[in-house]
Amino acid sequence: MTNPHSTLPLDGRVAIVTGVSRRQGIGFAVARDLLAAGARVLAHSWAPADAEQPWGADPAGIDGVLSELGGTGPRLAHLAADLADPAAPARVVAHAVDTFGAVDVLVVNHARSSYQTLAEVTADELDLSWAVNTRAGVLLTQAFAAAHDDARPGGRVVLFTSGQHLAPMSGELPYAISKGAIHQMTLSLSDALADRGITVNAVNPGPVDTGWADEELTRRVGRALPAGRWGRPEDVARLVRWLVSDDAAWITGQVINSEGGFRRWVM
Incomplete structure (x- = not known):
């Protein structure tokens, strides 16, 4: 339980963060921020998903990722699981409970990127992106x-x-459709859990520099960002940390656009 004498806002809380497989990624930044705020964290990863993408898996491997988070131990655990397996979400949640005795926070950060146009889209890719x-x-939220x-707070x-929902993404239809869902x-998940004091919100982080964009896209998107830079993983992590803190207890059912004033029309 939370220590009333602690100055750390998430002291005593247990968090699951999915998609913690690359040190450049949002999941890594979120896990690091929640650890710094006092939480115990189960970091989920599935490195093969990154390995098949242009940016590739982290060169240091998952051991290097976990080492930079302070190493596994009393406050950090890890589980690799392919979330395309319908049984995997329950295993992830069960591992957090078995390791830390409870679970208070679920951050569903993982994603499958898929670049297919209408002419290219396949049933297999639609099904995999959906899964x-x-x-x-949904299944992670159900298990959580x-x-x-x-009786535990937060x-x-x-x-x-x-x-x-803000602009078309016709070059990556399976991804856009599944994210639109x-x-x-x-809102419906938030309503299902509101009476239990559990909040459910979503974050649209906008363009974030996690090493996936090529030079031309980096330049073009950069022109559309008033700050003159892409979002950084730590920008997203700060918002997530606030949403899972007591300060955000009255916020639920919201989709928050955290895009630094991204002007799509400039692109």
Whole structure:
């Protein structure tokens, strides 16, 4: 339970963060921030998903990622799981409870990126993107809700969407469609858990520099950001840390666009 004498806002809380597989990634930044705020963290990863993308897996491997988070031990645990497997979400939540005795916070950060146009899109890719991005998010939330002790403070779920509600993403249809479903399910999931004091919100982080964009896209998107830079993983992590803190207890069912004033029309 929370230590009333601690100055750390998440002292005593247990958090699951999915998609912690690259040191440049949002999941890594979120896990690091929650640890710094006093939480114990189960970091989920699935490095093969990164390995098949242009940016590749972290060169230091998952051991290097965990080492930079302080190493596994009393406050950090790790589980690798392919969230395309419908049984995996329950395993992730169970591992957090088995390791730390409870679970208070769920950050559904993982995602499958998929670049297919209407002419290219396949049923297999649609199904896989749905399974990883959307179905796993619902099943993680279901397992979290079943495991959560409502006598503990600070029940929080944070989902991730991707700005597809603000502008078209016709070059990555499976991704955009599955992320759009996350946007739409946020309000209904929040209603399902509101009476238990568990909040559910989603974050659209906007363009974030995690090493995935090529030079031309980096330049073009940069022109559309008033600050003259892309978002950074730590920008997202600060918002997530606030959403899972006591300060955000009155915020639920919201999709928050955290894009630094991104002007799509400039692109």
